[in-house]
Amino acid sequence: MKNKIKQLSILLFEKKGFTETSIQDIVESLGVTKGTFYYYFESKEQLLMDIHMSYIDQLLERQRAIRQEHHSSRMKLEQIIALLIADIANHGPSGKVFFREMRHLSEDNAVKVKKKREIFRKNLAEIISEGIAQKEFRDKLEPEMVAFAILGVTNWSYQWFNPSGKISADQLARIYSDLILNGIA
Known part of the structure; x- marks a missing residue:
């Protein structure tokens, strides 16, 4: 249930925004009570923090795996660029919430x-x-x-990239890798 609350909340936060989504919206969408929500999360902010920590921890773990491979630095850089774009393609709502809603976390979080x-x-x-x-x-x-610069280019893609559009995630990752590694001149 905790994961269901989190996944549904990501979709609601993406669509309506964190401040415009109430706990009531979340529980009504799931067909559960507020007691169910509070069993898993102390507050809406704790839920948002859980979403943020899950997102960044997963990225760090996948980055660590790439760094441990016995590849060239160039290959590792290409793989991390592909990781970031694939993540936006595969987990777009989570990325949007991660980048857009952090401002709603307390200073400590x-x-x-x-x-x-x-x-x-x-x-x-x-x-x-x-x-x-x-x-x-x-x-x-x-x-x-x-x-x-790499993070700016890749992370901003969550704003406009449509994985089912003209350019696939793999193609976009190759375009970015070529731009970053070879320039445009």
């Missing part, structure tokens, strides 16, 4: 999520640094700034 986001970004910068050291990437790159 927001700090916890931001720390995990920072770990993801620093891991990405480390891959770039390793690629520079291995002469796969130009030596004058700023790994932190490149990591921010």
Whole structure:
């Protein structure tokens, strides 16, 4: 039931927004009582925090698996770009809630999520640094700034990317990888 509440809430938060979705909306959509909701979550914010932590923890786990592979830094970067785009394609509502609704977390909860986001970004910068050291990437790159740029390009896709549209998630990941790794000139 906890997972059902979470999954339905993600869809409601995506559609109506966090502040416009009430606990009553959630329980009515599930056909359960508020007591059922409060058995699993202390508050709507705790539910939102659970959604955020699940989302970032899953990304960190998949990023860790990519980092542990014995591939080139270039390949790891391509895989992480593909991971981020595939995640938007496969879990679009969760991504929208993750990126759009964080502002509704308390300061303490927001700090916890931001720390995990920072770990993801620093891991990405480390891959770039390793690629520079291995002469796969130009030596004058700023790994932190490149990591921010990659995350900006990929994460913003949740706003407009339609996985059933003209471009597939795999195609978009290849386009982004080519742009990031080869430029446009």
